[in-house]
Amino acid sequence: MNLQAIADELYRHQTSAAELEKLTLRYEGLSVEDAYEIQQLCMGKYMNEGQKLVGWKMGLTSKAKQQSVGVDEPIFGHLLDGMELYDPHVSLTGLIHPRVEPELAFIFKHRLEGDKILPRDVWLATECVVPAVEIIDSRYKNFSFTLVDVVADNASSAKFYLAEQAYSPYQIALDQVGVVMRRNGEVEQTGAGAAVLGHPVRSVVEQVRMLSRIGKAVEPGMVVLTGGITEAIYIHDGDRISVSFEGMGEIELTVSQ
Ligand code: 0L1
Ligand code: MG
Secondary structure, eight states, X not given: OOHHHHHHHHHHHHHHTOOBOXXXXXXXXXXXXXXXXXXXXXXXXXXXXXXXEEEEEEXXXXXXXXHHHTOSSOEEEEEEGGGBOSSSEEEXXXXXXXXXXXXXXXXXXXXXXXXXXXXXXXXXXXXXXXXXXXXXXXXXXXXXXXXXXXHHTGGGEEEEEEOSOOBOTTTSOGGGOEEEEEETTEEEEEEXXXXXXXXXXXXXXXXXXXXXXXXXXXXXXXXXXXXXXXXOEEOOTTOEEEEEEXXXXXXXXXXXX
């Protein structure tokens, strides 16, 4: 199977905001390992054009999302500098059917690698924790995919925004952080940090272990988005999405064409 050709196809769809049919309907026998290889080849194209790898994102970290895809483990994707929003405003241009979800991001001062990582290694390597929102946007028709499809499509990543205020990793019990997401003042979703694999630190542990399988690591200065705390909601022109993170402030995101 020509994985580079599949990566090229995904890249074209990602950069032109054009939906495509699931890969698994067209390429028989694609494995999860193939999908991660396609993801790397596809992200490599952006990096060859000058984009920088700024971190990693974990996906399918909640029971609800895992059940919707029929899996029992999370996935990961690359975060590139071109995906980062510098202010809390998202333009729908270049996106297909975007959704937003609240997350907690870790920012690192030390390298983390290997498959024997424990939560205490993560705390020692963490500089700070920051409230965040991720805009996901599957390139597949109807936001419908299998595990292999979504891994190849960089875990549906599109954009992310990190709040301006950082917090000490020791200050707040992250599993107990309550989150309320509102659209134009109306409550849409509520959740708590524990929705992310029981505790967001476990998502970082898992991220490092999964990276070790492909010989990669979390490097100093990198960000890890640990996964959605609530279900993601679709966003539309004119939406004002506010997400409050108990004890960690609020993100006010505006959406326009
Ligand atoms: O960030 C995420 O949890 C997305 C993972 C892929 C599944 C989806 O697009 O909902
Ligand atoms: Mg996410």
